[in-house]
Each structure stands twice: as structure tokens, then as C-alpha cells.
Amino acid sequence: MNEMRIGVVLGSGHGTAGTTGALVDDLVARVRAHGAASTPGVELNVDTVVVEDLGLGQSCPACLSCMTAGEQACPSYDRAAPARQLMDAADLVVFATPVHSFQVSAAMKRFVDHFAYLIHRPAYVGKPAVLLSTAAGGGHDAALGYLRTAVRRWGFHTVGQLGVNGPGLRRPAYRGRVDAALDELAGTVLAAPTAGEPRPTTADLIGFRVARLLVEGGREDGPVDAAYWNERGWFDADWFSDATVPFLPNRIAATVEKRIRAGIEQGSAKPYRG
Ligand SMILES: Cc1cc2nc3c(=O)[nH]c(=O)nc-3n(C[C@H](O)[C@H](O)[C@H](O)COP(=O)(O)O)c2cc1C
Structure with missing residues (x-):
């Protein structure tokens, strides 16, 4: 450099x-x-x-x-x-x-x-x-x-x-x-x-999956986000880059994503009360 x-x-x-x-x-x-x-x-x-x-x-x-x-x-x-x-x-x-x-x-x-x-x-x-x-x-x-x-x-x-x-x-x-x-x-x-990029944390990996949910949920509003994710192969990835994704944090993130998806699909998500 x-x-x-x-x-x-x-x-x-x-x-x-x-x-x-x-x-x-x-x-x-x-x-x-x-x-x-x-x-x-x-x-x-x-x-x-x-x-x-x-x-x-x-x-x-x-x-x-x-x-x-x-x-x-x-x-x-x-x-x-x-x-x-x-x-x-x-x-x-x-x-x-x-x-x-x-x-x-x-x-x-x-x-x-x-x-x-x-x-x-x-x-x-x-x-x-x-x-x-x-x-x-x-x-x-x-x-x-x-x-x-x-x-x-x-x-x-x-x-x-x-x-x-x-x-x-x-x-x-x-x-x-x-x-x-x-x-x-x-x-x-x-x-x-x-x-170099640090390893993504559990919070980072949850953030990645939440961002993907946002993009998937917004497909009908416009194609821009989904095209961006498609180009980068992020719909099939666990993280934005090729940085090593730690196993256990990734499993936790996947479980959190599953729960959020279920909450959205079944309408069982609760309003935030603090
Ligand atoms: C509207 C306003 C709100 C502020 N709120 C806080 C605050 O919550 N806590 C604090 O310690 N200082 C507060 N300050 C002081 C500024 O953070 C402080 O003077 C800062 O260093 C100013 O930086 P600057 O010269 O780059 O604007 C506030 C100042 C202003 C103008």
C-alpha cells in the first residue's frame, strides 16, 4: 500500500x-x-x-x-x-x-x-x-x-x-x-x-438474514434490492463476503431467522412493549 x-x-x-x-x-x-x-x-x-x-x-x-x-x-x-x-x-x-x-x-x-x-x-x-x-x-x-x-x-x-x-x-x-x-x-x-475483515459475529449474521428478509419482503415494491442481492449471490449465502462464517453463530442466526419467518407468515409476531 x-x-x-x-x-x-x-x-x-x-x-x-x-x-x-x-x-x-x-x-x-x-x-x-x-x-x-x-x-x-x-x-x-x-x-x-x-x-x-x-x-x-x-x-x-x-x-x-x-x-x-x-x-x-x-x-x-x-x-x-x-x-x-x-x-x-x-x-x-x-x-x-x-x-x-x-x-x-x-x-x-x-x-x-x-x-x-x-x-x-x-x-x-x-x-x-x-x-x-x-x-x-x-x-x-x-x-x-x-x-x-x-x-x-x-x-x-x-x-x-x-x-x-x-x-x-x-x-x-x-x-x-x-x-x-x-x-x-x-x-x-x-x-x-x-x-482484513473480521469474522462476522452472531449479531452480524442475524443482521444479514434480517436484511435478506427485508429485501424479499420488498420485492413487490421494486426490483432494485433483489437485483443487487442476486448479482452478488447473497440469496444463497450466509454472509456478504467470503470471510469465514463461524459455525455456531451461523446456526443461531439461522434459528432466529426461522422464528422471524414463522412470526411473519403466521402473524404471530408481537408488538414491541419494551
Ligand atoms: C442542541 C445541543 C444538545 C447538546 N446535548 C448534549 C448532551 O446531551 N450531552 C452533552 O454532554 N453535551 C451536549 N451538548 C454539547 C455538545 O455536545 C458539545 O459542546 C460538543 O463538543 C460541540 O461540538 P461542536 O463544536 O463540534 O459542535 C449539546 C449541544 C447542543 C447544541
């Missing part, structure tokens, strides 16, 4: 000048420093998309056309193009968000919604992701947990995450711990693109 491309998706209304942007800069500076020392000659290119600059509007129009007619049918298709191109070209993608009301920012949520077709047609299997959040005091667990689940459905596997409280950075002890975590994360970023 003589070039490494890092894509940054930044969901902060303060753009690159905010606290989240500064955390991304800190990480990138460390990746550059570690890379220069450990892998000299590897050119590091960083592309950033500030999601607020894409002009995606107030929210996803919820027309579902991306799922039924293809992503090109989305009214925001051209506006979302820089983000799609960034994710396509990157060897690793950093998703970074401030915590807003114990969740990702609305800007980041809007971005995620505009790529919802990727739940049906994952395009980033085998591609590593790193997740960052900043907050005044807390909420990283929900924000990072949400991002992790969302991008996993698109295929990404998260190799590292970090949540940082901006005001705490004024205290040297906290700053020191953040710097140490950033150094460790920089090493992870450099290693991830050549480390």
Missing part, C-alpha cells in the same frame, strides 16, 4: 472549526506522525465532508424511492454525491459527531437517513470505520452506539471509537488520557485497511 485515503464525515454544525472538528484534526495529525515513523513512503490523503455543507435539507424526504427505484431516484442524490464518493474512495472512514441531547447531532442523523438504502444494499463490507464524538459531559454511549449500528448495516466494521468531553480538555490529566487514546487510535487507523 503506497497510498492511504481517510474519509471524514463530520456531523457538526460548527464545521471543521468546532470541538468535533478539532478532535478529528488531532487524530489525523497523530495518524500522520505515526505513519511517517512506521510506514514511511505511504502517502496519506484525507478528504472531509461536512454534512451541513451538503445542503440535504431539513430531513430525508422519506419518499423511499432510494429503496424501491434506486439511490439515483433520491431528490438529494446529487447533493449527497460528495459523501458517497468519499466513502467509496476511502480505505477507512471516520464518522464524527457532537452529542446532541444524548444522541448524534440532527445533521449526522440526516446524513445517515439519506443513505438508508445501504441497509438494503450494503456497499462497504470489509471497509473499516472509526467513530468519534464530543460532548460537554456525556451521551457518548448512545451516540457512538447508534453510529456503530447504523454504519454496520452499510457494511463498515468499526475498529475504534472515542468519545471526548470538550470542557475536560482544559484539565491536563484528562487531556493526557485523551492524547494517549488518540495515539492508540492512530495506530489502529494505520493498521486497519490491511488487517
